[in-house]
Amino acid sequence: MSEYRAPNSDEKVTGYIAHQDTNWLSIVCQNEVNGNEMQTRDGEWVLVEPSPTSLIVNVGNALRAWTNDRLHAPFHRIMVSGHATRYTCMLFSSPNFMIQVPNELVDECHPPRFKTHDNDDFIRFCVSEEGARHEDKLKAFCGL
Numbered sequence: 001m002s003e004y005r006a007p008n009s010d011e012k013v014t015g016y017i018a019h020q021d022t023n024w025l026s027i028v029c030q031n032e033v034n035g036n037e038m039q040t041r042d043g044e045w046v047l048v049e050p051s052p053t054s055l056i057v058n059v060g061n062a063l064r065a066w067t068n069d070r071l072h073a074p075f076h077r078i079m080v081s082g083h084a085t086r087y088t089c090m091l092f093s094s095p096n097f098m099i100q101v102p103n104e105l106v107d108e109c110h111p112p113r114f115k116t117h118d119n120d121d122f123i124r125f126c127v128s129e130e131g132a133r134h135e136d137k138l139k140a141f142c143g144l
């Protein structure tokens with residue numbers, strides 16, 4: 001669970017800086033207080049506004065690697081404003097095994113994008129000083 005305190009102002013403040021998830025999939029349920037913004041491939045920030053009965057399902061870098069970059073792991077950030085505290089409940093699924101691009105996803109138009117790697121090593125890289133220096137941590141860690 002996460003709690004994002006209400007800033008009690010109309011101005012948007014950062015609750016969580018822009019990042020890509022390291023895992024396979026993230027499933028997020030929020031208490032009807034918006035704040036999750038996703039970046040499109042064109043660099044535009046879009047507010048995610050799920051219905052009260054919807055969940056946000058987000059692709060992380062592990063699934064991006066396994067699909068040879070075909071699934072996009074969007075940068076996202078949490079921006080909050082107003083007087084309501086935002087709560088989210090999240091489920092992260094994270095593979096703790098080797099990630100190898102399947103042959104079926106490699107062809108002339110889609111050359112291999114990532115070296116076979118242990119996802120635990122990738123997570124360690126993400127939280128290291130070296131990892132912190134890179135915006136696209138997956139590419140920096142195992143990009144081809």
Ligand SMILES: O=C(O)CCC(=O)C(=O)O
Binds near residue numbers: 002021028036078090
């Ligand atoms: O609170 C949210 O909507 C998502 C939080 C998030 O992006 C994360 O914990 O990785």
Ligand SMILES: [Fe+2]
Binds near residue numbers: 019020026
């Ligand atoms: Fe996230």
